[in-house]
Amino acid sequence: MHINIILAGVGGQGILSIAAVIGRAALQSNLTIRQTEVHGMSQRGGAVQSHLRISDREIYSDLIAEGTAQMILSVEPHEALRYLPFLAPESRIITSIDPFVNVENYPAIEDILAELNRTNRPVLVNAAELAREAGNARTSNMVMLGAAAPYIGIATEQLESAIGELFHAKGPDIVDINIRAFRKGQELSQTQATEP
Amino acid sequence: MNKHLLLGAEAIALGALDAGISGVYAYPGTPSTEITEYIQKNSDAQEQPVRSSWSANEKTAYEAALGMSYAGKRSLVCMKHVGLNVAADAFINSAITGVNGGLVVAVADDPSMHSSQNEQDSRVYGKFAMLPVLEPSSQQDLYTATREAFDLSESVKLPVLLRLTTRLAHSRAGVERTLARMQNSLHALYAPERFVLIPQNARRQYNVLLGMQKELEKRSEQSWLNRLITGTGSRGVIAFGIAFNYTMEVRQTFGLDFPVLQIGQYPLPRKQVENFFTSCDTILVAEEGYPVYEELLRGYFGNQNIKGRMDGSLPRAGELNADIIASGLGIEPKAVMPVPDIVVQRPPALCKGCGHRDLYDALTAVMSSFREHHVFSDIGCYTLGALEPFNAIHTCVDMGASITMAKGAADAGLRPAVAVIGDSTFTHSGMTGLLDAINDRSPLTVIIADNDTTAMTGGQQSSATGSKLLDICRGLGVEEKHLRTIVPLKSHLEENMTVLKEEISYDGVSVVIAQRECIETAARKKRTKVAST
Numbered sequence: 203m204h205i206n207i208i209l210a211g212v213g214g215q216g217i218l219s220i221a222a223v224i225g226r227a228a229l230q231s232n233l234t235i236r237q238t239e240v241h242g243m244s245q246r247g248g249a250v251q252s253h254l255r256i257s258d259r260e261i262y263s264d265l266i267a268e269g270t271a272q273m274i275l276s277v278e279p280h281e282a283l284r285y286l287p288f289l290a291p292e293s294r295i296i297t298s299i300d301p302f303v304n305v306e307n308y309p310a311i312e313d314i315l316a317e318l319n320r321t322n323r324p325v326l327v328n329a330a331e332l333a334r335e336a337g338n339a340r341t342s343n344m345v346m347l348g349a350a351a352p353y354i355g356i357a358t359e360q361l362e363s364a365i366g367e368l369f370h371a372k373g374p375d376i377v378d379i380n381i382r383a384f385r386k387g388q389e390l391s392q393t394q395a396t397e398p
Numbered sequence: 399m400n401k402h403l404l405l406g407a408e409a410i411a412l413g414a415l416d417a418g419i420s421g422v423y424a425y426p427g428t429p430s431t432e433i434t435e436y437i438q439k440n441s442d443a444q445e446q447p448v449r450s451s452w453s454a455n456e457k458t459a460y461e462a463a464l465g466m467s468y469a470g471k472r473s474l475v476c477m478k479h480v481g482l483n484v485a486a487d488a489f490i491n492s493a494i495t496g497v498n499g500g501l502v503v504a505v506a507d508d509p510s511m512h513s514s515q516n517e518q519d520s521r522v523y524g525k526f527a528m529l530p531v532l533e534p535s536s537q538q539d540l541y542t543a544t545r546e547a548f549d550l551s552e553s554v555k556l557p558v559l560l561r562l563t564t565r566l567a568h569s570r571a572g573v574e575r576t577l578a579r580m581q582n583s584l585h586a587l588y589a590p591e592r593f594v595l596i597p598q599n600a601r602r603q604y605n606v607l608l609g610m611q612k613e614l615e616k617r618s619e620q621s622w623l624n625r626l627i628t629g630t631g632s633r634g635v636i637a638f639g640i641a642f643n644y645t646m647e648v649r650q651t652f653g654l655d656f657p658v659l660q661i662g663q664y665p666l667p668r669k670q671v672e673n674f675f676t677s678c679d680t681i682l683v684a685e686e687g688y689p690v691y692e693e694l695l696r697g698y699f700g701n702q703n704i705k706g707r708m709d710g711s712l713p714r715a716g717e718l719n720a721d722i723i724a725s726g727l728g729i730e731p732k733a734v735m736p737v738p739d740i741v742v743q744r745p746p747a748l749c750k751g752c753g754h755r756d757l758y759d760a761l762t763a764v765m766s767s768f769r770e771h772h773v774f775s776d777i778g779c780y781t782l783g784a785l786e787p788f789n790a791i792h793t794c795v796d797m798g799a800s801i802t803m804a805k806g807a808a809d810a811g812l813r814p815a816v817a818v819i820g821d822s823t824f825t826h827s828g829m830t831g832l833l834d835a836i837n838d839r840s841p842l843t844v845i846i847a848d849n850d851t852t853a854m855t856g857g858q859q860s861s862a863t864g865s866k867l868l869d870i871c872r873g874l875g876v877e878e879k880h881l882r883t884i885v886p887l888k889s890h891l892e893e894n895m896t897v898l899k900e901e902i903s904y905d906g907v908s909v910v911i912a913q914r915e916c917i918e919t920a921a922r923k924k925r926t927k928v929a930s931t
């Protein structure tokens with residue numbers, strides 16, 4: 203197995219937690235992993251990305267080459283578009299449709315959705331709503347991880363146990379809410395996949 | 399599974415802990431901060447205590463590390479590339495004194511300037527100081543090389559420079575540990591002939607260092623960090639540090655089989671490079687950073703068979719990646735989807751509710767009443783005041799330069815001369831400049847934005863905040879009448895403007911301290927408090 207994932211969002215939206223869960227799960231599945239992060243100045247409310255590479259063979263580069271990502275997983279719809287040059291042919295965008303507006307010239311959401319729909323069978327997720335249903339609006343990132351889960355190639359149990367480990371210190375309630383959020387995203391994604 | 403998922407920076411930290419360091423010394427700086435943070439978080443788990451709190455700046459950090467080495471124990475000192483400029487005096491001279499306990503200096507360079515004001519290449523400093531330099535290319539190699547760097551340091555009795563760049567520092571991979579070893583026992587070295595660098599000692603010691611160079615080169619020839627990946631064809635790549643990863647990625651992706659010479663330890667292994675040159679007709683030199691070795695290999699008149707950053711085969715500036723190496727090897731880029739036109743920039747910005755916003759609102763309003771309204775500033779979150787919508791500051795050069803540049807401008811006759819500096823930057827390099835201004839009675843106003851932390855790098859402990867800052871200013875000689883404090887809040891705008899206006903109009907040295915905790919740090923403290931109750 204070999205997958206390149208571009209994780210995208212805005213500083214503070216929790217994409218590093220998504221990366222941490224997938225990373226742990228991959229390591230437990232005895233896979234090789236490389237995952238870049240953005241720290242420092244660029245983090246302050248700016249666009250952030252993480253390159254995540256998982257494979258059963260050796261991985262050399264920490265960065266994903268253009269045109270070779272099997273997935274763009276974004277917690278913000280506009281940010282998903284920023285990394286289109288990385289997407290491999292026939293690969294898909296999985297993104298939240300909740301805009302994070304902190305710049306004046308943020309484009310109209312209809313235009314963003316139109317661009318997203320121009321790509322290959324995108325998975326569009328009302329993440330904030332599902333997160334609230336799960337019990338906490340801050341778990342949008344786990345909703346998005348759930349939505350991506352069917353396409354990552356790592357067993358659901360491994361991902362859920364990694365969520366448990368990551369949030370362990372915050373107590374069982376927080377773990378439960380995050381797992382619920384994960385399952386909501388996964389459910390939505392599976393339903394979309396079976397639609398014609 | 400006994401692999402740890404670690405950032406490159408953390409792999410260095412774990413390697414150093416397992417090598418038996420007794421202390422780490424550092425000033426925070428992206429992308430090096432996580433080395434020290436990892437040690438701070440894990441120091442309780444160590445069998446023997448490891449000293450790890452933040453230093454005032456890179457120079458004090460380096461000298462303390464050298465002192466720990468003098469006392470016979472192993473020490474690690476970490477900084478970002480520009481931090482080595484600050485520590486350079488100690489660094490270069492520690493090559494002359496040599497060390498006792500192992501001393502490793504981990505320096506993280508930032509090509510492409512993700513969070514820095516330049517992309518200087520620390521390998522140049524390594525050559526300048528004539529010290530061994532290690533540049534591993536993976537997280538696992540960073541762990542192993544860091545462990546071994548302490549042995550190398552103790553064996554050649556010299557500090558060892560460990561160089562990494564942003565991508566490796568901030569990328570995670572699984573790392574396997576080896577057994578941790580004990581710290582050194584205290585065995586301070588009584589060797590004034592080495593450590594008292596008066597000319598007769600320095601000359602002798604410098605000759606010792608020169609004499610060591612052959613030995614260092616021999617170590618490089620034998621190092622596992624320098625190795626040949628055999629292949630076919632007459633075209634080869636010499637890949638330095640992380641450039642090795644991108645080169646191998648290209649080999650893998652395109653099913654190519656060209657030979658690669660990986661370089662991860664300096665001085666350059668002359669024989670290996672010579673052999674490689676005789677086996678290849680053309681060579682691409684791939685370095686993450688300056689074309690330091692490309693220039694040497696080309697020689698003064700240029701070698702037509704060498705490709706690299708200097709002939710445009712690779713771009714002269716910025717970090718490398720697999721796409722760039724591929725195009726350097728003449729591989730046509732494939733067509734990719736473009737970024738849609740509607741996508742806009744989302745630059746970093748001050749957090750909503752940050753006190754710096756209110757400080758700049760007040761300051762800009764006051765400055766607009768003067769004909770000249772230059773504000774000299776410094777390095778920290780508040781540097782974002784240079785961007786829209788604030789446009790409130792007009793310089794940011796290096797740590798501490800706000801005060802000293804304002805002083806120089808005041809000396810030239812510029813009125814008013816105003817400096818904005820953070821609490822941590824002030825104790826890093828601002829205090830001495832303020833002393834200069836006081837001694838000269840230069841008319842300037844220093845605004846210290848005291849947010850109680852080193853916010854920009856993620857909220858590390860600052861050396862002096864609150865009343866300690868006031869005491870420092872008093873001690874340096876700031877008049878009590880012109881040492882004022884304000885609270886940068888929207889509701890205080892009027893009174894803050896009054897204070898700023900009064901002090902900026904004063905014809906002498908005045909200091910206004912704007913005290914309000916960074917909201918990010920405050921929120922983090924609250925979260926940890928909730929989690930622990």
Ligand code: SF4
Nearest residue numbers: 749752779853916917
């Ligand atoms: S991290 Fe703190 S100091 Fe920096 S912009 Fe945010 S609130 Fe302001």
